[in-house]
Amino acid sequence: MALDNYVYQTEFAKHHFGRGVAKGVAKGMAKGKAEGKAESLLTVLDARGLRLSREARERILACADAARLERWLARAATAEHVDDVIGARRPVRRDRPAMRGLAGRPREQAKRSRGRTAARRTP
Numbered sequence: 001m002a003l004d005n006y007v008y009q010t011e012f013a014k015h016h017f018g019r020g021v022a023k024g025v026a027k028g029m030a031k032g033k034a035e036g037k038a039e040s041l042l043t044v045l046d047a048r049g050l051r052l053s054r055e056a057r058e059r060i061l062a063c064a065d066a067a068r069l070e071r072w073l074a075r076a077a078t079a080e081h082v083d084d085v086i087g088a089r090r091p092v093r094r095d096r097p098a099m100r101g102l103a104g105r106p107r108e109q110a111k112r113s114r115g116r117t118a119a120r121r122t123p
Contacts, residue, residue: 030066037069044076045085056082 038060079085
């Protein structure tokens with residue numbers, strides 16, 4: 001039994017089914033535009049002779065934000081290096097101090113001191 005050509009009869013079904021289809025079509029179109037812009041960006045970078053690392057290529061192809069891809073495409077026209085186009089990845093900072101709890105003490109020490117009265121804290 002083929003339901004591909006089924007026509008919904010009630011207004012409720014037509015409304016809700018139609019809304020779902022419209023959302024799906026919009027998502028598909030947005031994804032298609034982003035993929036097209038990513039391919040265009042790769043083409044421009046290749047035509048300009050800019051070498052892409054595997055990470056940069058994957059980053060470009062994974063980007064789904066059409067506005068960001070448009071900015072990258074505009075930068076690609078005048079960039080001297082790929083990092084000028086997509087920006088270098090910022091390394092994760094590991095040199096930051098551990099999160100502090102109450103009064104700047106380490107979190108574990110702050111948890112232990114919660115609920116104690118001022119009289120108990122004094123020696």
